[in-house]
Amino acid sequence: MSTLRVPTVPVETREHYLNADYGIRSWLLTVDHKRIALLYLASITLFFFLGGFFAVLIRLELLTPQGDMVQSETYNKLFTMHGVIMVFFFLIPSIPAVLGNFLVPLMIGAKDLAFPRINLLSWYIYMIGGLLTFAAVVAGGVDTGWTFYTPYSSTYSNGYVIVTGLGVFITGFSSILTGLNFLVTIHKMRAPGLTWFRLPLFIWAHYATSLIMMLGTPVVAITLVLLVLERAFRIGIFDPTLGGDPVLFQHLFWFYSHPAVYIMILPGMGIVSELISCFSRKYVFGYHFIAFSSLGIAVLGFLVWGHHLFVSGQSAYAGLIFSFLSFLVAIPSAIKVFNWTATLYKGSISYQAPMLYAFGFIGLFAIGGLTGLFLAALGLDVHVHDTYFVVAHFHYIMVGGAVMAYLGGMHFWWPKMTGRMYPEGWARFSALIVFIGFNLTFLPQFILGYLGMPRRYHAYPPEFQVLNVMSTAGASILAAGYLLPMVYFLWSLKYGAIAGPNPWGATGLEWRTPSPPPTENFKQTPIVTEEPYEYSIREIKVV
């Protein structure tokens, strides 16, 4: 599949969304969903590296069994800031705010999202919350863990709980408004002929994600309000001395935070569906199953939060129900994995960088998901709760899954967003480095956790050192793997091969408009007459 084309109209003279207007005001006051996506790209990349910086410090401390690099309270701040930044300011927004914002209108043949100004407001709200949290970090940070459990966070912690809580609260509204925008857009602005079951699975994934954003985020919002009130005014809601229940905080917190992990993974699954089909030149096997499983994950994901409370004092009977439901929620995810695999069967597979990331996702998500079943088993969870087993489990899903999907999607749609191709050789090399570095970092952590090393401790028994050193070594390789795309993506903006409208020969409306697209997306509103992923019906040419 050739990706080097000589365009008939030079990119510099054609008007598109990047050169339609110049100057900082045209970016900071834009209502174009594509520019807003790039604003988000810049900010979440910054937060990713800030969160990564804290991870580096954590892994450096854990090279030796003694707590010799930082004091325990400082270490508590390190893992708290790592978690808060990575969860709320990178993982939750990343794919929806960057790729979702850019692609949802394009994929459905619309000129923009339903509410372009609210879209811009979303970014500003995100930045304000992010800056507030950053201020808390600089001022001294928080040491409660990203989960803010009471009564430590409400009464005893010496960190900047209120400021951080407010920062996260504010950013939550960014999430809510994005979800609202996507839901209305997908319902009301599809091009003629684009029925629900002709939609790309990326859209189904973002629709399901938006449902979760709308129904879950407000609950963590009110929880943080109560936490801030508790800490500021000692009102007593979570205070045991007043008859308050700290476990109530956990119920309220995890009612959002468990579905939140599905906010983090569902968009990635949407990306993988697109990548697997394009790079197998094949329709996605079981399209309807994958579409409905996205909705199934969104619904079931709201019913399992108590599996975070198994050892908290929650009743054993509630634990039983949550355990059973947690096993159920694995089923729709498994259906997706089976269907992606079946898509590969008798496909014409090629191994460009996006596909390498998709393969990485499938394998690593499978491991992460299966280890989730370990944790869903009540008895087993008692053994591994609050150990590195849990840490490894969620990093396999969040990093091995979501981040790899994000990178795969960025590579796949980079030519559409910028009109340039990234260097394929370097991209494949980086994907390999990321895969190796990731596994070296986190596989030892499963073993460490099972052997009993607790999480959130800056010191550990000496017999755990070898595995910790392996993990830190892996982290440095992983870091290199993340830095490389930064370099070559920027390089490609000036020196990359010029990309045409469809360098991958992929199906989907976004590939039927020039790269980069004009501000209004399509010169003429497309009319859809085909089913999705029709690779077998006709040859989709590279242009």
Added chain:
Amino acid sequence: MSDTTSSSHPAHLAHHFDTVEQQRESSSLGMWVFLAQEVMFFGGLFLAYLVYRSSYAAAFAEASHHLDVVLGGINTVILIGSSLTMALAVYCAQTGKRHLLVLFLLATMLLGLAFLGIKAVEYHHKYVDKLIPGIAFSYPGPNAQHAQLFFSLYFAMTGMHALHMVIGFALLIWLVNDARKGRFTPEYHSHIENFGLYWHFVDIVWIFLFPLLYLIGLHDAAGGGH
């Protein structure tokens, strides 16, 4: 289907929508989806109430005596009345009665202001009686700790509700201004309709707050009192 020509593109049709109908349906759906998340937002407070009331029913009933049923009841009537005036405002917008629209929007504002005024009076009474947790709390009866939970929830829930009323009041100022300029017509009055949805939602929250906070202890002793 190509883009609509400028002759069928009214001034109030945004560039990214194809028809006025699509725009109206989208903004309405947007408001409804927003209200869905508001249900979950207040829902967290109702959950905390549910958990603690079921654990400390007697203490909650006792503490509830210290709320003024008369003022609460008057506020309920006021707020439902403001829902009526808001519904009538939407009716006027739909039927092109510009002056009546402004009048009913102003009536809604007035009733909303009255509600907030009475709330301020109530809060002041609580301050005088030292029943505000975290600021001045000294409960005269038994179960003081559990009573503090009741009052924490009372202020969190009615306070959050009042905040939503203040936001609504501010939006009404803007809407009255636009209505006076004749911006709303039978063809285009989405802002009035969608604000109406928001206002009715705030009313519904109070419809639940009133019995749950004010009416739970009345059958035990003489009700009312500050």
Added chain:
Amino acid sequence: MSVHVVPLRIYFAVFASLMVLTGVTVAVAYFDLGPLNTIVALSIAVTKAALVILYFMHVRYGPSLTKLVVAGSFLWLFIMLSITMSDYVSRSW
């Protein structure tokens, strides 16, 4: 397609019903009906909310999608309340 205009008499009828129901809920609260107090109070509140939703908010005359959003949001609230309460209720078993 135009939006349905609700007749004025319906608005006034709903308002009158809401006033009556408010009076009833206050009056009933003065009598000790045991657990029925809460059930009656909540039933009346739900009825009042339903009247506001169906008529003041036009859901009765609106598209099915609106009805779905309304139903969905209350369903989700119910899920959060009931499953959390299942913990508290069963702690002493």
